[in-house]
Amino acid sequence: MKLKSEINCIIKEAFQKAGIEIQTVMVTEATKPEFGDFQFNGIMALAKTLKQNPRELAQKLLPHIDLTGAIAKAEVAGPGFINVWLHPSWVARKCEEALQDKRLGVAKHENPIKVVVDYSGPNMAKQMHVGHLRSTIIGDTVANLLVYLGDEVIRQNHIGDWGTQFGMLIAYLEEQGSSGSGSLKDLEQFYKEAKVRFDTDISFANKAREYVVKIQSGDQHCLNLWQKFIDISLGHCEDVYGKLCIKLTREDVKAESFYNEDLPNVIEDLIAQGLLKESDGAQCVFLEGEEIPVIVQKGDGGYLYATTDLAALRYRANVLGAKRICYVVDARQSEHFRQVFTVAKESGFVSKEVRLEHVAFGTMMDKSGRPFKTRDGGTVKLVDLLDEAVIRAKESIKDKENLEPEELENLAKIIGIGAVKYADLSINRESNYVFDWDKMLSFEGNTSLYMQYAYARIQSIFRRFGKEIKRRIVIGDEIEHRLGVMLLRFEDMLYRAAEDTAPHHITGYLYELAALFTRFYEQNPILKEEVCEETQMSRLALAQLTGRTIKEGLDILGIEVVDKI
Numbered sequence: 239m240k241l242k243s244e245i246n247c248i249i250k251e252a253f254q255k256a257g258i259e260i261q262t263v264m265v266t267e268a269t270k271p272e273f274g275d276f277q278f279n280g281i282m283a284l285a286k287t288l289k290q291n292p293r294e295l296a297q298k299l300l301p302h303i304d305l306t307g308a309i310a311k312a313e314v315a316g317p318g319f320i321n322v323w324l325h326p327s328w329v330a331r332k333c334e335e336a337l338q339d340k341r342l343g344v345a346k347h348e349n350p351i352k353v354v355v356d357y358s359g360p361n362m363a364k365q366m367h368v369g370h371l372r373s374t375i376i377g378d379t380v381a382n383l384l385v386y387l388g389d390e391v392i393r394q395n396h397i398g399d400w401g402t403q404f405g406m407l408i409a410y411l412e413e414q415g416s417s418g419s420g421s422l423k424d425l426e427q428f429y430k431e432a433k434v435r436f437d438t439d440i441s442f443a444n445k446a447r448e449y450v451v452k453i454q455s456g457d458q459h460c461l462n463l464w465q466k467f468i469d470i471s472l473g474h475c476e477d478v479y480g481k482l483c484i485k486l487t488r489e490d491v492k493a494e495s496f497y498n499e500d501l502p503n504v505i506e507d508l509i510a511q512g513l514l515k516e517s518d519g520a521q522c523v524f525l526e527g528e529e530i531p532v533i534v535q536k537g538d539g540g541y542l543y544a545t546t547d548l549a550a551l552r553y554r555a556n557v558l559g560a561k562r563i564c565y566v567v568d569a570r571q572s573e574h575f576r577q578v579f580t581v582a583k584e585s586g587f588v589s590k591e592v593r594l595e596h597v598a599f600g601t602m603m604d605k606s607g608r609p610f611k612t613r614d615g616g617t618v619k620l621v622d623l624l625d626e627a628v629i630r631a632k633e634s635i636k637d638k639e640n641l642e643p644e645e646l647e648n649l650a651k652i653i654g655i656g657a658v659k660y661a662d663l664s665i666n667r668e669s670n671y672v673f674d675w676d677k678m679l680s681f682e683g684n685t686s687l688y689m690q691y692a693y694a695r696i697q698s699i700f701r702r703f704g705k706e707i708k709r710r711i712v713i714g715d716e717i718e719h720r721l722g723v724m725l726l727r728f729e730d731m732l733y734r735a736a737e738d739t740a741p742h743h744i745t746g747y748l749y750e751l752a753a754l755f756t757r758f759y760e761q762n763p764i765l766k767e768e769v770c771e772e773t774q775m776s777r778l779a780l781a782q783l784t785g786r787t788i789k790e791g792l793d794i795l796g797i798e799v800v801d802k803i
C-alpha cells in the first residue's frame with residue numbers, strides 16, 4: 239500500500255478544513271521512534287510565505303487532522319514539525335490485507351510504460367570481467383523491479399561486436415583452423431596471442447586488415463567466421479549469466495553491428511538538421527557552450543561508439559516505443575551519454591518526453607582501494623570470481639549440521655552468488671565499490687546471508703508450529719507497531735527505488751526490516767507455552783508477512799532464499 243500518500247492525503251484534508259492553502263504535502267519517515275511514525279516538516283516554508291509563526295500555524299492545523307482512520311495522534315514539535323503516530327489497529331488491518339494479497343498489497347503502476355533497460359554490454363573481443371559484473375547485476379535488478387511494478391520492460395544487451403580488432407581476431411581464428419574454438423576458451427589469452435601475431439608478422443597484419451575490409455563489405459566467408467567468433471564469445475557470457483541467474487537471453491542481444499545499416503542515415507539526418515560540421519576531416523556535432531564536439535564520423539569514413547548509440551537511441555524510442563531508457567553503464571561514460579542524449583534530443587531523433595537516464599555506477603576496487611585486479615595485475619575473470627564465491631560460501635557453512643552433500647552444494651551456490659550480487663546492490667551505485675569476501679559472506683550486517691538467514695529462521699518457526707495460522711493481527715507493543723509500519727512501507731520503498739533506479743533502497747529496507755524482526759523475535763516469543771493463542775497467531779502473522787516481504791524483495795534483487803541454513 240502507498241502508505242505515505244495515505245498520510246499525505248489526511249494532512250492535506252486538514253489543511254483544506256483549516257482553510258489554509260497548500261500545494262503538496264509530503265511527509266517523511268520519522269528518524270526516531272519518539273518522533274512518531276511520520277513527520278511533516280513543510281510548515282516552516284509555508285509559514286514563511288504566509289508570514290506567520292510556524293508553531294502557531296501548526297497549532298491551527300492540528301485540530302483538523304482526522305484521527306479516526308490511519309492517524310492516532312498528531313503533535314507539534316520543534317520549530318513547527320508535525321509528528322504523526324499511526325493507529326495500531328489500522329496498521330494491523332493493513333498488514334492483514336497485505337497478507338491476504340499475492341503481491342503483498344503492492345499495486346502496479348497506474349500508467350505502465352515501455353522501458354528499455356540497457357545492461358551488461360560485454361565486448362566480444364575480450365573475456366567479460368568485473369567491470370561488466372556491476373552492469374549485469376544492477377541492470378537485471380532494475381529490470382526486475384520495473385517489471386514487478388508493472389512496466390513493460392525490454393532488456394537490451396548492447397554487446398560490442400564491431401570494430402577493426404575483429405579483423406585480427408578472425409584472421410587468428412582462421413589460422414588456428416578447427417582447433418580455434420578450443421583456444422577461444424580463454425578469450426583474453428586468445429586476444430593477446432592474436433595481438434602478438436598482428437604486431438610481429440606483417441603478412442598476418444595485412445590479412446587482418448583485409449578481413450576488416452571484407453567484413454565491412456559483407457563478404458560471406460568472413461562474416462561466417464565473425465559470426466562463429468561472436469557465438470563462442472557470447473556463449474562465455476551466457477555461462478556467467480547462468481551462474482548469476484541473470485534473465486538476459488539471446489533475444490535481448492541487440493549488438494552494435496545491428497545498427498550498422500542505419501549509421502549512414504544517422505549522419506545524413508544530422509546533416510539535414512544542420513547539426514554537422516567538419517572539423518579536421520571528421521564530422522562533428524558542436525553542442526552549445528562546449529568546446530569538445532561529439533565526433534560521429536572519422537575522416538576515413540569510420541563511425542564511432544557515439545554514432546551507434548545515436549542509432550540505438552532512435553531505434554529504442556521510435557521502433558520499440560520506449561518512454562524511458564535506462565543505460566546501466568560505468569560512471570566513466572557519463573560524458574558520452576550526456577552528449578549522446580543531448581544530440582538525440584536536439585536532432586529530434588528522440589522526442590522530448592522520452593526519459594533518458596544514465597544509470598551510472600562506480601569502479602570495483604579491492605580492499606586496499608585499488609581497481610580490482612588479479613595478483614599478477616591481470617583482469618579478474620568473472621567465471622573464476624563466481625566459482626570462488628561458491629567455494630567460500632561452502633567453507634562458511636560446512637560445519638552446519640544435518641546437510642546432505644547435495645544440499646550443501648546447492649546452498650553454497652545460492653549463498654555465494656547471492657553474496658556477490660547483494661554486496662554490489664547494497665551500496666549507493668554511484669560510489670566505487672570495495673570488493674571484500676569476508677564482509678560479503680558474513681552472517682552479520684547488511685548482507686544477503688543475514689537476510690537469507692532471517693528468512694530461514696522464520697520458516698523454521700512455521701515448521702515447528704506445524705499448523706495453519708489465522709491471519710489476525712493485534713499490535714501488542716511498540717516493537718510490533720514498528721515492525722507493522724515497516725512492513726507497510728514496502729510499496730513506497732519499491733516505487734522510490736524504481737524512480738531513482740537505486741537498488742540500495744531495497745537492500746537498506748530489507749536490512750532494517752530483518753533487524754527489526756530479529757529484535758521483535760527476541761523480545762516477543764512466539765512458540766513459548768505462556769503465549770496466549772491470540773498473541774501467538776498475531777505474532778505468527780507478522781512473522782509470515784516479514785518472511786514473504788524478505789522473499790519478494792530478494793526475488794527482485796535476483797537472490798534466492800532457502801528454508802534452512
Ligand code: ARG
Nearest residue numbers: 356359360361396398547567
Ligand atoms: N560495450 C560497452 C562497454 O563495455 C558497454 C555498452 C553500453 N551500452 C551502450 N548502449 N553504450 O563499455
